[in-house]
Amino acid sequence: MIKQNETIKELKDRLCALEAICKDLLASAYNSAAQGQIKFDDYRIKYTQAAVEQREAEAKAKQLxxxxxxxxxxxRDIAKSKYWSLVFMTEKQREQELDEIWSTITGDIELPEDTKRPQHVVNEPTEEQLIGRRSELRNSIDRVNGVQLTQTINHCEQSLKDYVKRVETARDKHIAGLKFNHSYTENERQELIASKKADAEISISSHTQEMKRQIDSAKGCLSRLEADKAELKKVNKALGKLLEKQ
Incomplete structure (x- = not known):
């Protein structure tokens, strides 16, 4: 208890000293003790714990x-961009997709408490919209050569195997020749072998990355092609139903 009282007294002494220093500095800055006191009192009001907490709360609320x-x-922007995906979903599927979009957007940001996902209405497409979309899909499908993409994938996959085998065979042959080449010292020979292995590894890695890039690109194009074909069937079906009602 005595130690606690001493600590409190020491803190009070320091606080009084700091208050005196602040008043002197303010009086000097404003060339007036009275003006310095006014400014000091203003600071005491503005920077009470309650005032600071209120400002912080207001700033946080604004950021939220x-x-x-x-x-x-x-x-709204993402949901609009996915209109043609959403419009052909069931109500349950659509709500799940919208929930997923909202969850992805808000996953890393803080929002006000009890914030709910905005409602988003997906209106049924008009005849004009369906005809326009059908034209877009047909053009997209016509621009893609599915056979060529499949051939590219097959070629790259085979090239991966053939290239690795060819480079490794050449590497091993070269290393075998070095082992029987007595014009090098043992240290020189080991350095050349290590260099050849490193070159082969770099070459294989570079080729592998390029082939995988081409494979991924071709598969992506094929995936979009299949998606476009599937959507075109839905568009044609919806357009047919719409025209039947007329």
């Missing part, structure tokens, strides 16, 4: 509102 408005804008 900004986060929410940004998230809503992103959500």
């Amino acid at each position: 509102r900004v986060n929410l408005n940004t998230a809503k804008t992103d959500f």
Whole structure:
């Protein structure tokens, strides 16, 4: 208890000293003790714990509102961009997809408590929209050569195997020749062998990356082609139903 009282007294002494220093500095800055005192009192009001906490709370609330408005804008933009995917989903599938979009957008940001996902209405497409979309899909499908993409994938996959085998065979043959070449010292020979192995590894790695890039690109194009074909069937079906009602 005595130690606690001594600590409290020491803190009070330091606080009084700091207060005196602040007043002197303010009086000097404003060339007036009275003006310095006014400024000091102003600081004491503005920087009470309650005032600081209030400002922090207001700043946080403002940031949360900004986060929410940004998230809503992103959500609407993404949902609109996925219109042709959403419009052919069941109501349950659509809500799940919208929930996933909202979850992805808001996963790394803080929002006000009890924030709910914005509602998004997906209107049924008009005849004009369906005809326009059908034209877009047909053009997209016509631009893609599925056979050529499949051939590219097969070629690259075979090239991966053939290239590795060819480089490794050449590497091993070269190393075998070095082992029987007595014009090098043992250290020189080992350095040349290590260099050849490193070159072969780099060459294989570079070729592998390029072949995988081409494979991934071709598979991506094929995937989009299949998606376009599947959507075209849905568009044609929806257009047919719409025209039957007329």
